[in-house]
Amino acid sequence: MSVISTITVKVPATTANLGPGFDCIGAALKLYNEFKFTRNERGLIIQVSGTEAEKVQTDESNLLYQAFLKLYQYIEQTSPSVKIEIKLGVPLARGLGSSATAIVGGLVAGNVLAGSPLSELQVMELAIAMEGHPDNVVPALLGGCCLAATGLTGWEICDITWHRQIVPVIAIPDFELSTLEARQVLPTEVSRGDAIFNTAHFGLLLRGLATHREEWLRAALQDKLHQPYRQALIPGYDAVEAAAVAAGAYGMVISGAGPTLLALTDELHTPGVATAMRNAWKQVGIKSVAQSLPLDIQGVTIF
Numbered sequence: 001m002s003v004i005s006t007i008t009v010k011v012p013a014t015t016a017n018l019g020p021g022f023d024c025i026g027a028a029l030k031l032y033n034e035f036k037f038t039r040n041e042r043g044l045i046i047q048v049s050g051t052e053a054e055k056v057q058t059d060e061s062n063l064l065y066q067a068f069l070k071l072y073q074y075i076e077q078t079s080p081s082v083k084i085e086i087k088l089g090v091p092l093a094r095g096l097g098s099s100a101t102a103i104v105g106g107l108v109a110g111n112v113l114a115g116s117p118l119s120e121l122q123v124m125e126l127a128i129a130m131e132g133h134p135d136n137v138v139p140a141l142l143g144g145c146c147l148a149a150t151g152l153t154g155w156e157i158c159d160i161t162w163h164r165q166i167v168p169v170i171a172i173p174d175f176e177l178s179t180l181e182a183r184q185v186l187p188t189e190v191s192r193g194d195a196i197f198n199t200a201h202f203g204l205l206l207r208g209l210a211t212h213r214e215e216w217l218r219a220a221l222q223d224k225l226h227q228p229y230r231q232a233l234i235p236g237y238d239a240v241e242a243a244a245v246a247a248g249a250y251g252m253v254i255s256g257a258g259p260t261l262l263a264l265t266d267e268l269h270t271p272g273v274a275t276a277m278r279n280a281w282k283q284v285g286i287k288s289v290a291q292s293l294p295l296d297i298q299g300v301t302i303f
């Protein structure tokens, strides 16, 4: 069997939670990180280019490399020495699944270089264990919008129908919010009322996404498990939400753990919603980049 000496893995950004689906739903977006691994006898080399490249670690602590090592640990083999070239398109710590791209990229690259001993399901389980929740890594691997739930013997993954007329618009501010910090503000227990609220609204979200029925979508994006606690970490949240809705969005939510904000709208209102979100943030002194990003339906690609 010939030994593979180089491989490139392209992994999409993801937006998790979609309001009431905290820690269980996410969608892949057409924004990518690319990771090239080349066997290299002279020890670890990590080179980074692209968006905010200077912020990524270039030593053994790099998350992408840690995931690569994890794969080899799991299959009980010594990892090869590699040169890694990272091309960043997904901004870091903004709620767009940058850590998931690194985890998925490192595991998938490691698996291919090792001769593909693990199935896609095994790689997915390792990725979920590393990230701690499934809602970014699963769509990053599979593409589209995915729901992950613990089954009786392992994870159950459902692909969620996303009506083609529903367009995501994201506004990415120029400040970071780590997932760790955004999880620390959450209560460990919630009331029965809040649990029922989210159960009902999550059901409504799934039906709203499938049907594009506007009144369902407008109501469905509400959440009581994480957003009320996280909004204080995102200055201007209320103003950006009001501007997005006034410009024609069905509603707005925090993308992942934030601070990126995600509005759902239709094709016609997309430019107006993006401009309104950017302007609302500008008025409170925050620079942002706002744009529509279609769903990626392919997930991780290898070449």
Ligand SMILES: Nc1ncnc2c1ncn2[C@@H]1O[C@H](COP(=O)(O)OP(=O)(O)OP(=O)(O)O)[C@@H](O)[C@H]1O
Pocket (backbone or CB within 6 Å): 014, 016, 033, 056, 057, 062, 063, 064, 086, 088, 091, 092, 093, 094, 095, 096, 097, 098, 099, 100, 101, 102, 136, 177, 178, 179, 180, 255, 256, 257, 258
């Ligand atoms: N391409 C990468 N290579 C190496 N490490 C990365 C890469 N991308 C992200 N990371 C690591 O992940 C951290 C960001 O993870 P964090 O979970 O806080 O945010 P996120 O994944 O962007 O957002 P969210 O999980 O809310 O979608 C970075 O600070 C960095 O340490």
Ligand SMILES: N[C@@H](CCO)C(=O)O
Pocket (backbone or CB within 6 Å): 016, 017, 022, 023, 024, 133, 135, 136, 179, 182, 183, 226, 256, 257
């Ligand atoms: N579900 C996760 C996504 C961010 O990684 C959270 O909201 O904390």
